[in-house]
Amino acid sequence: MSRVLVIDDSPMLLELTVRALTAAGYEAIGAPDLATLNQKLTEGPFALILMDVNMPEMFGDDVVEYLRTVKGVTSKLVLYSDISEQELEAKVKNSGADGYILKSGGLEGVLGGVMGLIGAPAPAAPATGSGGLPKAPMAAGGRKPRILIVDDSEMTARIIEADLVSKGFEVHVADTADKATKIILKKQTRPDLVLLDVRMPNVNGEQFCRFIKSNSLFKGIKVLLCSGENVEELQRICREAGADGYIPKDAVMGNLVAKELMPPGAE
Structure with a gap:
């Protein structure tokens, strides 16, 4: 299963984004701050890290540079923000991020952007009586x-x-x-x-x-x-x-x- 790490200091947006990605079939994990981000990085690799630009401790584009140069992270690094698209493009270019997603696109924009960068999640195994997603009864x-x-x-x-x-x-x-x-x-x-x-x-x-x-x-x-x-x-x-x-x-x-x-x- 493709793992996605979402970093956002807004508890509501963080929860909604993680829930939407999880419902779509990704293994999504949230981090509200840099301390939690560092902790999550020790739990295994991620296919993609979605990084809010306006974090209180450090701007998201600076975090991208930190993850690449200091932490040696090879995951896809994506900036996520409601600033202008032109400004966001410049931050991607300067930081070496792999792309950006506009918050104005809503959860559909997040799902589309993630799928475009790392592909659709692998289909879940059919339910067999224990574990996995419940199988819908036939009408x-x-x-x-x-x-x-x-x-x-x-x-x-x-x-x-x-x-x-x-x-x-x-x-x-x-x-x-x-x-x-x-x-x-x-x-x-x-x-x-x-x-x-x-x-x-x-x-x-x-x-x-x-x-x-x-x-x-x-x-x-x-x-x-x-x-x-x-x-x-x-x-x-x-x-x-x-x-x-x-x-x-x-x-x-x-x-x-x-x-x-x-x-x-x-x-």
Whole structure:
């Protein structure tokens, strides 16, 4: 498995980037500072090191030079920042880095950049009853179970999407109820389950859940509310909108959804 080390002093960005890379199939590890970076380097080689430019202790391009000349690191070294692309290109040239990734490109930009530099991760071994990723149960007709993620946060949706795709699900994403409706209306994209954010602009999750549950055409679709709302509020919405349940956004999405889609009695 390709190993990637991510260095960023922002705890939120560090966690999201590591989670996205892990969901895509890489062995991703995070380091919030230079002390942790030095410690991680002793744990084995990395195919790529993603280095935030604006670190409090030392600029990322200086760290690149340090890793090359002092530590003798042979990994791909990539600068990661929200500064202008022109400035970032100059830092890459001066430091000897192998490339750069713009933070403005979001997690999709990170995944695309990493794949472009070290290739796609090797596919995970099929699940065999113990260890490894859970294998998605087959839906009716022998196809993959189909999940629709409805969330106006692209970052959240893409993290969940990458995790579920890696576990064998067919996943569609919509950032509004209107786009989600178009996906549900088409038989070839109609989901078995909808992961529905509660707080969205225009038509919110509660209203959209009612729409799905009141339409006989969609009677086979399960709806799980996926939200950071408090438990009491989620329970109320589940009762009043007819949702099949709820899961917190910070839960392990893939395992919970896989369990939800398992036929009764399946282990």
